[in-house]
Amino acid sequence: MAVLTDLNQRKTTEKEQKFQKAYLEQIFENAPEAIVILDNNDKVIRINVEFTKLFDYTLEESKGKLLNNLIVPPSLASEADSFSKFIIKGKNLNAKSLRQDKNGNQIYVSILGAPIQISKGKKGVYGIFRNISGRKNAEEALRKAKDELELANKELLENNEHLEKTTLLAKKMTIQAELASAAKSEFLANMSYEIRTPMNGYLSKPIKADELSSELQNIAYNL
Numbered sequence: 001m002a003v004l005t006d007l008n009q010r011k012t013t014e015k016e017q018k019f020q021k022a023y024l025e026q027i028f029e030n031a032p033e034a035i036v037i038l039d040n041n042d043k044v045i046r047i048n049v050e051f052t053k054l055f056d057y058t059l060e061e062s063k064g065k066l067l068n069n070l071i072v073p074p075s076l077a078s079e080a081d082s083f084s085k086f087i088i089k090g091k092n093l094n095a096k097s098l099r100q101d102k103n104g105n106q107i108y109v110s111i112l113g114a115p116i117q118i119s120k121g122k123k124g125v126y127g128i129f130r131n132i133s134g135r136k137n138a139e140e141a142l143r144k145a146k147d148e149l150e151l152a153n154k155e156l157l158e159n160n161e162h163l164e165k166t167t168l169l170a171k172k173m174t175i176q177a178e179l180a181s182a183a184k185s186e187f188l189a190n191m192s193y194e195i196r197t198p199m200n201g202y203l204s205k206p207i208k209a210d211e212l213s214s215e216l217q218n219i220a221y222n223l
Helices: 008-030 049-055 067-071 074-088 133-203 209-222
Strands: 034-038 044-047 093-100 106-118 121-131
Touching: 034 049, 049 106, 049 121, 067 074, 074 093, 074 106, 106 133
Parallel strands: none
Antiparallel strands: 034 044, 034 121, 093 106, 106 121
16 A cells, blocks of 8 residues: 655745745845844844844844843833833834943934734734934934024014114104203303393493493393
8 A cells, every 4th residue: 555645735835935934034134124033031032134233233142132231221221121011011112212232322213112923922022223313413403403593583682672772762862962952052042132132232322331330240140
């Protein structure tokens, strides 16, 4: 008795599986974002090329290590723990925060994280990191420029207000000077008239010296 088995279907399936595996490997390794795959204990299983470029860790240096111990600044440890607990609950994470490379250089990144679930069981976690330091710096520069513009506008308004007050004061002083000049001219004209009027009467007729002296004293007294 002989049993014959058609292996063509199995070989086709294996070939497709190898193709799919190679396809996914290419996507993972050549992705433009830093990707890390963790086990259920948040320890590194795989990283791609961009992860090494971003954080300067090789797979040998990071495999089996807690991700948070590698790239999270000590001051943000509690935040990173809250992120991990959030994903453990089966939720997808979308956040922005600071992370650091192997040399301690801080990098502002966007973080996408989600659980890997197979057959209703959590088999690990994947994380995607994108360097957005350039965008952050641009936002800071824009905010700074906006603040400086607002300050300059405030100073300009204050200067305009001061200029208006100075202009009004100058106009007021000019009017006062013109009024004073007019009053002075009127005073001098009146003085000239008061002096000329009585003098003309005496100059038009002969007068004795003692009478002239007496009349001058009266004029001076009246002035």
